[in-house]
Amino acid sequence: MHLEYFQMIDRIISVDDEVTKLVAQSIVPDKSPVFEGHFPGMPLVPGVLLIETMAQASGFLIMSKSGFKAMPFLVGVKQGKLRTFVEPNTVLDIEANLEHDGSGYAVTKASIKSEGKKICDAQLTFKTMPFPDQTFSKMIANRARELELPNRLLPDS
Amino acid sequence: MSTFDKVADIISDTSEIPRDEIKPESHTIDDLGIDSLDFLDIVFAVDKEFGIKIPLEAWTQEVNDGKASTDAYFVMKNLCGKIDELVAAKA
Numbered sequence: 001m002h003l004e005y006f007q008m009i010d011r012i013i014s015v016d017d018e019v020t021k022l023v024a025q026s027i028v029p030d031k032s033p034v035f036e037g038h039f040p041g042m043p044l045v046p047g048v049l050l051i052e053t054m055a056q057a058s059g060f061l062i063m064s065k066s067g068f069k070a071m072p073f074l075v076g077v078k079q080g081k082l083r084t085f086v087e088p089n090t091v092l093d094i095e096a097n098l099e100h101d102g103s104g105y106a107v108t109k110a111s112i113k114s115e116g117k118k119i120c121d122a123q124l125t126f127k128t129m130p131f132p133d134q135t136f137s138k139m140i141a142n143r144a145r146e147l148e149l150p151n152r153l154l155p156d157s
Numbered sequence: 158m159s160t161f162d163k164v165a166d167i168i169s170d171t172s173e174i175p176r177d178e179i180k181p182e183s184h185t186i187d188d189l190g191i192d193s194l195d196f197l198d199i200v201f202a203v204d205k206e207f208g209i210k211i212p213l214e215a216w217t218q219e220v221n222d223g224k225a226s227t228d229a230y231f232v233m234k235n236l237c238g239k240i241d242e243l244v245a246a247k248a
Contacts, residue, residue, distance in 0.1 A: 102200060103214045
């Protein structure tokens with residue numbers, strides 16, 4: 001997890017056969033420039049980055065569902081609840097569930113837990129659009145490969 | 158409850174437009190002023206309510222290509238007609 005580079009997911013653990021549920025994991029780094037401001041002497045992962053973490057897990061799920069044909073962009077956050085502080089070295093268990101796969105949009109329900117305790121959850125809406133170019137889509141697919149998204153869901157397998 | 162009433166209720170709940178301002182002749186964009194993000198919420202609620210998948214991408218493409226007017230899809234009575242067609246096709 002590199003907060004300052006928006007690399008929020010460390011590893012994709014599993015995606016179910018129907019491609020409606022993705023489980024991922026991340027470990028909050030011990031140090032990050034983000035913690036220098038949020039907050040000096042009291043490092044906490046900003047709530048917006050927890051939302052972003054759920055959005056990225058949801059995004060990989062939505063792209064897997066479409067065979068990486070379209071890129072999801074976060075356009076809505078509903079019922080977002082940030083339930084507890086998240087400190088450095090916390091292990092995050094991230095889950096994204098596909099609520100609806102619409103035409104040009106998708107809706108997920110996502111959550112993060114740590115040691116079984118709820119950290120946050122939200123319903124997220126995404127607009128899905130074609131990738132701007134092949135270079136970009138390959139970069140995203142490579143990132144998914146690095147995160148160990150199952151081969152069967154990658155675009156060239 | 159008719160398709161129109163269901164969709165009008167959804168629009169009113171989603172976008173805070175007074176229910177009595179929504180008429181069969183209302184254009185959801187030009188008359189009701191629904192923006193694209195609210196429209197996504199409405200389509201999501203309609204998809205769930207009717208168990209369908211409104212082909213929003215195809216409709217948008219047809220409008221952008223000049224093959225259809227926005228009235229064909231986004232005037233309430235026409236939108237409800239399309240929803241009825243999708244429900245019938247599913248059955």
